[in-house]
Amino acid sequence: MFSFFKKKKDTDDIKKVEELENEVVENTSSNEEEISLVEENKIDEVVELEKEIIEEIKEPEEKNSKGFFSRALSKTFENIKSVVPQKKEKISFDDIEELLIEADMEYEIIEKAMDGLPEMITRKQLRHRLVMLFEHAPNVDLSNLPKPFVRLIIGVNGAGKTTTIAKLANMSKKDGKSVMLGAGDTFRAAAIEQLSTWASKLDVPIIKTKQGHDASAVAYDTISSAIAKNIDNVIIDTAGRLQTQTNLSNELKKIVKVCGKAMENAPHQKLMILDGTQGNSAIAQAKAFNEMIGINGIIVTKLDGTAKGGALFSISNQLELPIFYVGVGESAEDLVEFSPDNFVDSLLDEIYTDEK
Ligand SMILES: Nc1nc2c(ncn2[C@@H]2O[C@H](COP(=O)(O)OP(=O)(O)OP(=O)(O)O)[C@@H](O)[C@H]2O)c(=O)[nH]1
Numbered sequence: 001m002f003s004f005f006k007k008k009k010d011t012d013d014i015k016k017v018e019e020l021e022n023e024v025v026e027n028t029s030s031n032e033e034e035i036s037l038v039e040e041n042k043i044d045e046v047v048e049l050e051k052e053i054i055e056e057i058k059e060p061e062e063k064n065s066k067g068f069f070s071r072a073l074s075k076t077f078e079n080i081k082s083v084v085p086q087k088k089e090k091i092s093f094d095d096i097e098e099l100l101i102e103a104d105m106e107y108e109i110i111e112k113a114m115d116g117l118p119e120m121i122t123r124k125q126l127r128h129r130l131v132m133l134f135e136h137a138p139n140v141d142l143s144n145l146p147k148p149f150v151r152l153i154i155g156v157n158g159a160g161k162t163t164t165i166a167k168l169a170n171m172s173k174k175d176g177k178s179v180m181l182g183a184g185d186t187f188r189a190a191a192i193e194q195l196s197t198w199a200s201k202l203d204v205p206i207i208k209t210k211q212g213h214d215a216s217a218v219a220y221d222t223i224s225s226a227i228a229k230n231i232d233n234v235i236i237d238t239a240g241r242l243q244t245q246t247n248l249s250n251e252l253k254k255i256v257k258v259c260g261k262a263m264e265n266a267p268h269q270k271l272m273i274l275d276g277t278q279g280n281s282a283i284a285q286a287k288a289f290n291e292m293i294g295i296n297g298i299i300v301t302k303l304d305g306t307a308k309g310g311a312l313f314s315i316s317n318q319l320e321l322p323i324f325y326v327g328v329g330e331s332a333e334d335l336v337e338f339s340p341d342n343f344v345d346s347l348l349d350e351i352y353t354d355e356k
């Protein structure tokens with residue numbers, strides 16, 4: 001009767017449902033005729049949990065769908081619709097150019113993407129060109145990951161590093177993976193506190209030190225502790241700003257080097273967090289960090305609050321790096337795996353009648 005519950009990943013909920021089921025089954029089987037109000041309430045509780053679980057099972061699918069991108073990018077799409085208010089089968093070259101400018105796609109990239117397209121452009125023609133903008137980014141093989149898999153999170157102040165770490169940790173937990181955090185932003189006491197608050201909220205271990213202490217020592221301790229405890233994923237926070245850019249550069253280089261001492265080839269990913277509300281100006285930041293320590297991929301945050309979603313094209317294309325995730329809100333759930341196909345399709349759905 002309740003066999004579908006076995007598919008549910010969230011073991012706490014499964015346990016609770018199973019306990020309730022057992023109680024109901026035990027009580028009702030002892031005297032089938034006398035299901036008291038208490039038991040009926042328990043049945044109601046089971047049904048309620050069942051509904052919640054079904055919603056949760058649906059949620060990840062929905063988060064990867066085109067529909068989800070459409071909602072997350074609603075501000076960007078409002079701008080696009082101001083140029084093409086009615087959906088059409090073919091759209092003029094000038095209108096496409098204007099709507100991509102409205103979405104904050106860099107002009108240089110627009111020219112490159114549209115080179116040689118006819119006066120009236122079909123969905124298929126435009127789709128091909130837009131998806132291609134993401135294609136040079138190297139594919140990342142996420143099978144056979146080392147254990148622990150160490151990710152170093154970098155980016156300027158306020159970009160959303162700490163919040164994104166919480167989102168990544170939450171995602172790991174939901175995937176059934178253990179995770180440990182390293183509070184490597186030792187520059188500000190508030191940064192250590194903020195990450196600690198997330199760690200206790202998500203119930204994940206954290207390695208931290210006092211403000212002003214050596215950030216690379218925190219990184220070393222986090223990786224060593226994760227190795228000792230057989231943890232799957234390590235995520236290390238870093239400072240976004242120090243007294244000078246040179247200090248920051250030196251500190252990040254040192255953290256990377258020390259990670260490698262704690263574990264061969266660590267950090268396995270250096271992820272750049274970019275604030276999506278900054279649009280194309282975030283590219284210069286990313287280039288600066290890329291020169292300092294080299295970046296493997298990007299996470300763009302705050303897409304929910306911006307009309308500059310078109311900057312994703314320029315960011316990925318200019319930096320020749322994959323966008324792994326996008327942040328679409330402030331809660332631990334608000335991280336979506338980025339898919340160029342879904343992103344482009346959800347954009348085209350706003351302006352073209354033709355589904356193909
Ligand atoms: N709407 C929205 N807000 C976000 C998102 N990601 C982060 N924020 C908010 O942006 C603000 C800054 O986020 P933090 O995670 O503290 O940024 P940070 O890079 O760690 O900042 P510093 O530690 O100061 O360098 C917070 O108020 C977050 O709640 C997002 O995807 N959407």
Ligand SMILES: [Mg+2]
Pocket residue numbers: 161162163185191194
């Ligand atoms: Mg922070």
